[in-house]
Amino acid sequence: MxxxxxxxxxxxxxxxxxxxxxxxxxxxxxxxxxxxxxxxxxxxxxxxxxxxxxxxxxxxxxxxxxxxxxxxxxxxxxxxxxxxxxxxxxxxxxxxxxxxxxxxxxxxxxxxxxxxxxxxxxxxxxxxxxxxxxxxxxxxxxxxxxxxxxxxxxxxxxxxxxxxxxxxxxxxxxxxxxxxxxxxxxxxxxxxxxxxxxxxxxxxxxxxxxxxxxxxxxxxxxxxxxxxxxxxxxxxxxxxxxxxxxxxxxxxxxxxxxxxxxxxxxxxxxxxxxxxxxxxxxxxxxxxxxxxxxxxxxxxxxxxxxxxxxxxxxxxxxxxxxxxxxxxxxxxKYGWGTVLPGESSFEADDLGGVVRFMATERDVTQRETEVMTLLVAGKSRREICDELTVSPDTVKTHVRSVYRKMGVHSQQELIDRVVAEKERLMLDGGAETLSEDRLK
Missing domain, CATH: 1.20.1250.20 (MFS general substrate transporter like domains)
Known part of the structure; x- marks a missing residue:
């Protein structure tokens, strides 16, 4: 064989x-x-x-x-x-x-x-x-x-x-x-x-x-x-x-x-x-x-x-x-490491993929990553409670932890940080390089 x-x-x-x-x-x-x-x-x-x-x-x-x-x-x-x-x-x-x-x-x-x-x-x-x-x-x-x-x-x-x-x-x-x-x-x-x-x-x-x-x-x-x-x-x-x-x-x-x-x-x-x-x-x-x-x-x-x-x-x-x-x-960064089975592969213009990459780098837990993804999508804390079926206190704890690990103090700062990371990744490799490197 x-x-x-x-x-x-x-x-x-x-x-x-x-x-x-x-x-x-x-x-x-x-x-x-x-x-x-x-x-x-x-x-x-x-x-x-x-x-x-x-x-x-x-x-x-x-x-x-x-x-x-x-x-x-x-x-x-x-x-x-x-x-x-x-x-x-x-x-x-x-x-x-x-x-x-x-x-x-x-x-x-x-x-x-x-x-x-x-x-x-x-x-x-x-x-x-x-x-x-x-x-x-x-x-x-x-x-x-x-x-x-x-x-x-x-x-x-x-x-x-x-x-x-x-x-x-x-x-x-x-x-x-x-x-x-x-x-x-x-x-x-x-x-x-x-x-x-x-x-x-x-x-x-x-x-x-x-x-x-x-x-x-x-x-x-x-x-x-x-x-x-x-x-x-x-x-x-x-x-x-x-x-x-x-x-x-x-x-x-x-x-x-x-x-x-x-x-x-x-x-x-x-x-x-x-x-x-x-x-x-x-x-x-x-x-x-x-x-x-x-x-x-x-x-x-x-x-x-x-x-x-x-x-x-x-x-x-x-x-x-x-x-x-x-x-x-x-x-x-560009590989399949942060891809979940059942999801599409990482793309440079995909904020969800960038969130997963940043979460992996900064030891963000899986539940915190889910909260972070919803925050970057512009969801309010009440909407996050409803979507994840958790209490407001739990969401508050996760949000505080995400902010601490990401070095930000507000939802807008978090969004700006993720967008900046996305732009940096695109500048690092360009669209064509990203397409090649993710396969490696």
Missing amino acids: AVASAVIAARFRRCRREREGNAWLVFLAGLMTVASAVHFAWAVGLGSTSVAGWLLYGASSALAGAGGALFRVEIDRVFGWIGTQQTLLQGMLGTLLTVLTMAVCAGIGNMSGHGFILLGTAALAIPFALFRLLAKLIEGFPKTRYYGHGQDAPLLFPTKFVVTSAVQGMASGVMFIALFFFRGEADPLSVDVIGGQAIGVVLLFATLFLFRLDFNRFIYKVAFSFLALGFLLVALGWGGVNTGIVVLGAGFCYLDLVLWSLGACLIKNMGLPAPWVASCPGAALFFGAIAGGLIGYTVLEGRPLGDATVLGSFVACFLFAMALYLSSGDNL
């Missing part, structure tokens, strides 16, 4: 051509089915020699990697069409269905030889079922706009998204090597991993509807912290290794879903084409996983998981450091 994603990005940058139509989806389904068939042949031992076995395994891996990378493009295209909030909601539902499917597969895998045959048969049938579902889903979309979205847009490199995906990949590579390669009783279908993914969905649902978080807080303050905590639990043995695996499963699930939504934001709100958004971060993610796996294997050198304390602690510190670096500085 790493190589295939890089090839997709290079090819799209060169020719800007899109594959489309039901025939293309049928081809992808066939590719994934052939990959499953070759893998099944390897699993039942049709490769009688070691050379034949390696050839079968390599062929199935190459076919599955290419098919998976291409399918990722089609999924990103759908998510980019439906938008960020729907991507989160549909992603949570899809993850719960996946968790249920994994639990069923784990149960079937524990059966006798018939269970293995059932899983192999399902692997052959599922690709066509999924692609038929995809074709049904998009048949009502206007094809010219759906496949042509972003064709003429400048292919600006989404640097921050790519770096974030690379960090995620490195952490996941270390996790798989440390937890699954050197710990024989753990596997991707274990109760710990499946339960962790379900917890990740619940956590995302809670943060999405109980707190109005932007992408910066979603990714770096919640997801990265959760992953770091998981590695610390594994390293220090608090609550046992299984607890750490559950936390890691939840953290990676949470981060995956938020990054899917971010991809939808870059496509729908910022005009980038789906093949570019899917393949650039995708290549970084999978190459990062390879690098993380090699690092984990080299550090552990075949030793048991109990000797992974230093490695787990290092990864936790690395995640905290990257979270601080990626969530601070100029990347908040």
Whole structure:
């Protein structure tokens, strides 16, 4: 998938051509089915020699990697069409269905030889079922706009998204090597991993509807912290290794879903084409996983998981450091850091976006940001009480706090400060530069 994603990005940058139509989806389904068939042949031992076995395994891996990378493009295209909030909601539902499917597969895998045959048969049938579902889903979309979205847009490199995906990949590579390669009783279908993914969905649902978080807080303050905590639990043995695996499963699930939504934001709100958004971060993610796996294997050198304390602690510190670096500085100014799922991207002439940027710089709380936005819109304190359904005393407290943090003494001063900040941002970059920098 790493190589295939890089090839997709290079090819799209060169020719800007899109594959489309039901025939293309049928081809992808066939590719994934052939990959499953070759893998099944390897699993039942049709490769009688070691050379034949390696050839079968390599062929199935190459076919599955290419098919998976291409399918990722089609999924990103759908998510980019439906938008960020729907991507989160549909992603949570899809993850719960996946968790249920994994639990069923784990149960079937524990059966006798018939269970293995059932899983192999399902692997052959599922690709066509999924692609038929995809074709049904998009048949009502206007094809010219759906496949042509972003064709003429400048292919600006989404640097921050790519770096974030690379960090995620490195952490996941270390996790798989440390937890699954050197710990024989753990596997991707274990109760710990499946339960962790379900917890990740619940956590995302809670943060999405109980707190109005932007992408910066979603990714770096919640997801990265959760992953770091998981590695610390594994390293220090608090609550046992299984607890750490559950936390890691939840953290990676949470981060995956938020990054899917971010991809939808870059496509729908910022005009980038789906093949570019899917393949650039995708290549970084999978190459990062390879690098993380090699690092984990080299550090552990075949030793048991109990000797992974230093490695787990290092990864936790690395995640905290990257979270601080990626969530601070100029990347908040024009980027997607202050964008909330379901809202449009930051524009220089958008006072709401400027308010969010200023609030992030000055540690204004989420509720205070809502009050500040209404104040800048010219709302009176009584109107703010009605809109937010809070008491006058609560609004008074929030207003006083906003004024203190912004260094102003009146609503008009606050409005003037925000307008001045908007003009400064426009002078810093100009309209064209803002359009480019926000994608980075």
